[in-house]
Amino acid sequence: MTLMRPPLLNPLFASLTSLPGIGPRLEKLYARLLDREAPRVIDLLFHLPSGTIDRRARPKLRDVQPGQVVTVAVTIDKHRPSPPHRSRAPYRVYASDETSDITLTFFNARKDYLEKLLPESELRYVSGTAEFYDGMLQMVHPDRVVDETGFAALPLVEPVYPLTEGLALGNVRRAMDGALASLARVTGLPEWQDEAWISRERFLTFAESLRHLHRPAEPHDIAPESLAWTRLAFDELLAGQLALALVRAHLRRQAGRGSASEGRLRARILKALPYALTHSQQRAVDDIITDLARPQRMLRLLQGDVGSGKTVVALIAAAAVIEAGRQAAFMAPTEILARQHLKTIAPLAKAAGIRVAILTGRERGPARKEILDRLTLGDIDLLLGTHALFQEDVAFHDLALAVVDEQHRFGVHQRLALMQKGEAVDVLVLTATPIPRTLVLTYFGDMDVSELREKPAGRQPIDTRTIPLSRLEEVEDAVGRALAAGNRAYWVCPLVEESEKTDLAAAEARFEELRNKFRSNVDLVHGRMKGADKDAAMARFAAGETQLLVATTAIEVGVDVPEATVMVVEHAERFGLAQLHQLRGRIGRGAGHSTCLLLYKTPLGETAKARLATLRETEDGFRIAEEDLKLRGEGDLLGTRQSGLPGFRVVRLEVHGKYLGAARDDAALVLARDPTLKTPRGQALRHLLYLFGKDEAIKLIRAG
Ligand code: ADP
Numbered sequence: 082m083t084l085m086r087p088p089l090l091n092p093l094f095a096s097l098t099s100l101p102g103i104g105p106r107l108e109k110l111y112a113r114l115l116d117r118e119a120p121r122v123i124d125l126l127f128h129l130p131s132g133t134i135d136r137r138a139r140p141k142l143r144d145v146q147p148g149q150v151v152t153v154a155v156t157i158d159k160h161r162p163s164p165p166h167r168s169r170a171p172y173r174v175y176a177s178d179e180t181s182d183i184t185l186t187f188f189n190a191r192k193d194y195l196e197k198l199l200p201e202s203e204l205r206y207v208s209g210t211a212e213f214y215d216g217m218l219q220m221v222h223p224d225r226v227v228d229e230t231g232f233a234a235l236p237l238v239e240p241v242y243p244l245t246e247g248l249a250l251g252n253v254r255r256a257m258d259g260a261l262a263s264l265a266r267v268t269g270l271p272e273w274q275d276e277a278w279i280s281r282e283r284f285l286t287f288a289e290s291l292r293h294l295h296r297p298a299e300p301h302d303i304a305p306e307s308l309a310w311t312r313l314a315f316d317e318l319l320a321g322q323l324a325l326a327l328v329r330a331h332l333r334r335q336a337g338r339g340s341a342s343e344g345r346l347r348a349r350i351l352k353a354l355p356y357a358l359t360h361s362q363q364r365a366v367d368d369i370i371t372d373l374a375r376p377q378r379m380l381r382l383l384q385g386d387v388g389s390g391k392t393v394v395a396l397i398a399a400a401a402v403i404e405a406g407r408q409a410a411f412m413a414p415t416e417i418l419a420r421q422h423l424k425t426i427a428p429l430a431k432a433a434g435i436r437v438a439i440l441t442g443r444e445r446g447p448a449r450k451e452i453l454d455r456l457t458l459g460d461i462d463l464l465l466g467t468h469a470l471f472q473e474d475v476a477f478h479d480l481a482l483a484v485v486d487e488q489h490r491f492g493v494h495q496r497l498a499l500m501q502k503g504e505a506v507d508v509l510v511l512t513a514t515p516i517p518r519t520l521v522l523t524y525f526g527d528m529d530v531s532e533l534r535e536k537p538a539g540r541q542p543i544d545t546r547t548i549p550l551s552r553l554e555e556v557e558d559a560v561g562r563a564l565a566a567g568n569r570a571y572w573v574c575p576l577v578e579e580s581e582k583t584d585l586a587a588a589e590a591r592f593e594e595l596r597n598k599f600r601s602n603v604d605l606v607h608g609r610m611k612g613a614d615k616d617a618a619m620a621r622f623a624a625g626e627t628q629l630l631v632a633t634t635a636i637e638v639g640v641d642v643p644e645a646t647v648m649v650v651e652h653a654e655r656f657g658l659a660q661l662h663q664l665r666g667r668i669g670r671g672a673g674h675s676t677c678l679l680l681y682k683t684p685l686g687e688t689a690k691a692r693l694a695t696l697r698e699t700e701d702g703f704r705i706a707e708e709d710l711k712l713r714g715e716g717d718l719l720g721t722r723q724s725g726l727p728g729f730r731v732v733r734l735e736v737h738g739k740y741l742g743a744a745r746d747d748a749a750l751v752l753a754r755d756p757t758l759k760t761p762r763g764q765a766l767r768h769l770l771y772l773f774g775k776d777e778a779i780k781l782i783r784a785g
């Protein structure tokens with residue numbers, strides 16, 4: 082069994098700083114661009130172009146469209162330097178061809194440099210973005226200026242890359258040259274795809290495909306539909322499916338232990354509930370109890386819209402293994418949620434005689450030690466918590482069931498880490514964002530699925546309206562009336578990482594304004610607050626001490642205050658569909674009539690318009706999820722960035738999703754024939770797993 086990365090791949094896994102011209106300063110910028118610490122050559126190679134500059138067509142000035150990146154051949158007519166006493170004024174260079182004129186504009190430019198670059202009455206090839214300014218065609222800081230010889234040396238079609246502040250196109254291109262040189266040093270890379278299929282589809286090799294994308298001959302060479310991109314996408318899908326299949330095979334081998342129960346604890350919980358389970362909750366409970374009693378390991382996804390009542394189903398599952406004398410863990414993505422689960426679960430657990438504790442980053446020192454000791458002794462039946470649950474020193478007496486809430490916030494590694502804490506742990510994953518089937522397969526592999534499709538009885542439909550921000554005052558008045566009538570309301574302001582400072586200021590300003598307007602009774606929670614302060618504010622709102630809670634999306638997931646009946650979302654156009662659906666799910670949880678007001682800034686883009694229309698039309702989370710996939714593409718359906726979901730590098734699901742089934746079948750076939758990946762193709766596939774960062778799965782292959 083080879084656990085070491087094939088040495089052949091070393092040049093691709095070298096640090097980016099091994100490339101010429103990249104030092105620690107640029108490395109930091111690339112870390113941001115590529116969204117990973119200590120980026121490596123392979124990470125840069127997977128940074129594919131977003132467009133091209135096509136120098137073959139050189140439009141005459143008369144035909145240049147503003148806003149386009151173009152290359153024009155012009156004669157330099159005259160320099161007009163910034164006046165000496167006004168150095169802030171731009172330096173302009175007038176140029177022309179036989180059809181029209183153009184102004185080349187430079188700020189803070191050095192005169193001698195520009196005179197050399199653009200000598201009067203000579204011909205120059207200039208590329209950049211042309212715009213109209215004062216009725217005149219102009220180009221500010223051209224990307225390139227070259228003479229005839231220089232132009233002859235330029236590639237006619239050149240890729241354009243997504244950039245980040247501080248990194249110019251030229252930097253990325255030079256770095257990519259270096260990365261391609263490293264790729265060229267990797268010789269003898271074996272083909273891991275089925276040879277017959279490769280030749281039938283006329284695919285290139287992995288390395289050739291990368292080269293084609295970074296050195297396109299035609300603009301359409303870099304389309305996601307191109308042969309080169311499709312090949313890489315299939316590689317990534319296959320790597321993903323193979324890794325999932327290996328994980329699953331590994332889990333199946335550890336046979337699992339049945340946790341049979343008569344349902345004593347369950348009966349006590351049901352008796353303590355102030356309501357009856359819905360049909361779909363009942364069905365999910367039956368599925369889970371059956372799974373748990375069997376000697377095979379359970380891998381089940383419980384999908385249910387916000388407010389569909391997943392928590393109680395999870396508790397009943399825990400009760401079954403606890404009755405069999407074993408333990409359960411319940412992991413939530415945030416501190417607030419973990420504590421909220423504790424609050425919901427504690428009284429029911431008490432009625433059933435289940436011993437519950439919580440472990441998060443906030444439990445420290447002796448308190449933490451006491452919990453860990455009791456856990457090891459088996460004196461805790463159910464441990465709730467956050468990521469803290471899979472820290473190394475957390476040891477269970479006999480963990481039988483791991484419940485993972487809001488799974489998409491955790492990676493596969495974290496899920497595995499929790500499962501390693503017991504012997505053949507059964508796994509129940511709860512997702513509040515209903516996920517289309519294709520994505521279930523992609524991210525979770527072949528899990529069994531239970532769905533909670535109905536809402537608990539007594540819920541009323543939510544009245545959803547979209548309103549331009551210009552009518553803010555009317556909305557405030559309406560909220561004021563609702564508060565005066567004794568209702569509770571959320572007021573959500575956006576907060577995104579990229580504009581965190583101004584967003585936070587805007588949320589605080591809105592809070593001040595609403596507090597002055599409504600006098601007292603208003604509170605603010607945001608993601609930058611300390612956990613304890615956030616919880617305290619949430620608790621005051623839940624208890625009715627505050628009636629209006631101004632919040633950033635910190636309240637997004639799972640918060641449960643049935644008395645809240647109004648939700649205002651400011652700048653709804655800046656939120657994703659799933660996110661808005663989640664937010665709206667905070668209301669309409671009690672018996673009262675609820676209203677959701679989505680305030681948007683005009684003008685609305687097409688996608689934002691479609692998003693808001695979908696929300697007005699439906700509350701069905703499954704439909705919304707499908708719609709979301711259509712509108713956004715896979716890119717960040719689950720909010721990849723916020724969620725920490727290991728996203729795709731080259732796959733664009735809306736384009737390549739159709740190959741998912743084939744990749745899955747191929748993975749299954751490979752493992753059926755060669756479960757330890759030791760045939761030549763199996764060995765080749767190990768390379769693939771490394772290249773796409775799925776090599777964790779290789780460790781799961783049983784020796785022999
Ligand atoms: P989610 O699926 O979003 O996690 P929760 O488990 O938080 O939903 O449940 C939302 C609310 O619905 C809770 O207040 C819970 O007590 C209540 N609830 C759950 N099941 C039912 C039911 N069958 N009938 C009435 N209320 C229910």
Ligand code: MG
Pocket residue numbers: 391392513639
């Ligand atoms: Mg929940």
